[in-house]
Amino acid sequence: MKKRPTVFAVLILALVLLSGCGKQADETLPVTEISSETEAVKETTEEENETAEEETEEVLPEGxxxxxxxxxxxxxxxxxxxxxxxxxxxxxxxxxxxxxxxxxxxxxxxxxxxxxxxxxxxxxxxxxxxxxxxxxxxxxxxxxxxxxxxxxxxxxxxxxxxxxxxxxxxxxxxxxxxxxxxxxxxxxxxxxxxxxxxxxxxxxxxxxxxGYSWQYAEDYTGHYQFVKDGEAPELTGASAANFVKPGYSSNTPLFTYNSESGVYYRSQYGEPQIDDTTGEQLSCRNILFQYCEYEHYYDTEYLYIYVMGEGAGKYITDGKAIDVTWKKDGDWGITRYYDTNGNEIKLNQGKTWVCIIQTEKAENVEIYE
Missing domain, CATH: 3.50.90.10 (YerB-like)
Structure with a gap:
């Protein structure tokens, strides 16, 4: 008779434990459901972002x-x-x-x-x-x-x-x-x-x-990346660059920044470089320095400048200069320019002047305020 209450108590305890386990199992279910809901929200957000990007795609006037x-x-x-x-x-x-x-x-x-x-x-x-x-x-x-x-x-x-x-x-x-x-x-x-x-x-x-076609190649998508209207290039770590000398000794060129117009005016041979047709001084919004190795063809004076591969350089705009790395994949690739974080730079909208400079003569470059 003493054993029956014990067995009965054990059975009651087992039922309670099973009930408790069932409750724990029930409590874990919403965790899985929350995870699914989170994933659904993530997918929805990604779709909304893609839609937003499509909606912000620039629409220009016809033609x-x-x-x-x-x-x-x-x-x-x-x-x-x-x-x-x-x-x-x-x-x-x-x-x-x-x-x-x-x-x-x-x-x-x-x-x-x-x-x-x-x-x-x-x-x-x-x-x-x-x-x-x-x-x-x-x-x-x-x-x-x-x-x-x-x-x-x-x-x-x-x-x-x-x-x-x-x-x-x-x-x-x-x-x-x-x-x-x-x-x-x-x-x-x-x-x-x-x-x-x-x-x-x-x-x-x-x-x-x-018999040349005036249509671009079907796979051509352009050379440079440009900032959008009203935006400015990312120039983290920039130094002042109001006066810029590429260092060529024959024509001694100089770019002088004008903060009002936002462009660099070009001089060489000690005077403004002008267009003979208009009499106007040449100017540009962007300047790129590209330091390249070189050699001579055999025993001639003709240069072979290595504009392919990669090397150091400068991007200059808005009175500032940053270090860049240029890369050109093979003879027929397009040169890309990257900042110190490895991001392809975006240029200011406007004209660009690219100076190819022999690496050993980079010490002749002057950029100052």
């Missing part, structure tokens, strides 16, 4: 687009037509140049004899009757022009550039070939070789004769 060269709004007739890349002489006897003020991007790089040569990338050039004076191309300029998918306009080239030009990566109008008679003309106000010029009409006719 307008963002320029690949400046980031500004331009007509599609201009901004979605391939630009021209023009080789320009920059020795003392060849300045001032004509039409250069219309260039949206300008490259400046050393050539033999301690001189520098320019390449202008033009988007809106239809009104120009005189562009030049024209000079010959170099290997590294052939590689750089390709980054903009242009029609390349030049008066000759060094022999070492021929293999690079004889490819599908270089639609060119060459002044020393038969097409030159269509595209170029000479003036009598300067001695050869500083008096060769091209006109918009000549370039258009030459491209038509060569």
């Amino acid at each position: 307008m687009c963002r320029s690949y060269l400046t980031g500004k709004v331009v007509s599609e007739a201009i901004g979605r037509r391939r630009p021209i890349a023009v080789m320009l002489s920059n020795v003392r006897a060849a300045v001032p140049q004509s039409g250069i003020g219309k260039a949206d991007v300008i490259y400046e790089a050393p050539t033999e004899g301690n001189t520098v040569r320019l390449m202008g990338i033009f988007e809106d050039w239809d009104s120009l009757e005189k562009i030049g004076s024209m000079r010959s191309a170099r290997t590294y300029y052939v590689l750089l022009q390709h980054e903009f998918d242009p029609i390349f306009v030049h008066y000759g080239q060094c022999n070492y550039a021929l293999d690079y030009m004889d490819t599908d990566n270089c639609d060119n109008l060459n002044g020393v070939l038969g097409i030159g008679e269509t595209v170029f003309y000479r003036t009598d106000d300067r001695p050869k070789p500083h008096n060769a010029y091209a006109s918009a009409a000549g370039i258009t006719a030459g491209a038509e004769k060569m």
Whole structure:
């Protein structure tokens, strides 16, 4: 008789324990449900963010687009037509140049004899009757022009550039070939070789004769990244840069920042660099310094500048300068510029001037307040 209450008590205790376990199991269920709800909220938030991004996609007036060269709004007739890349002489006897003020991007790089040569990338050039004076191309300029998918306009080239030009990566109008008679003309106000010029009409006719398309390649999406309207580039760790000297000894160029206009005005040879057609001083919103290794072709003075690979540089705008790293994947890749955090930089909207500087001469660069 004494055992029955004990057994009964055990059974009651077991039922209580089972009931307790069941309660604990019930209590754990909402945790799983909360996790599912959280995941659902996360998915909903991601969808909303994607929708918001789609909703904030810029809508421009019909027939307008963002320029690949400046980031500004331009007509599609201009901004979605391939630009021209023009080789320009920059020795003392060849300045001032004509039409250069219309260039949206300008490259400046050393050539033999301690001189520098320019390449202008033009988007809106239809009104120009005189562009030049024209000079010959170099290997590294052939590689750089390709980054903009242009029609390349030049008066000759060094022999070492021929293999690079004889490819599908270089639609060119060459002044020393038969097409030159269509595209170029000479003036009598300067001695050869500083008096060769091209006109918009000549370039258009030459491209038509060569069968070149004015449509960008289907996979071309532009060269630079630009900030949106009303925004400014990220310039963390910037130093003052009101006066900028690339350090070329032949033409001693200087960029001077104007805080009111927000641009850098260009001087060389001790005086303002102007467009001979308009008399206006050249200016730009962005300056890029790209430090590159180089060597000479065999025992000649001709340079082979390594514009592919990667190296150090500077991005200069708004009176400030930051360190950057440039990277170009192979001969025909597009050069990208990254800040010290590894992010691709965004440029101010406007014109850009790129200085290719031999690494060993980077010590000649001056940037100060």
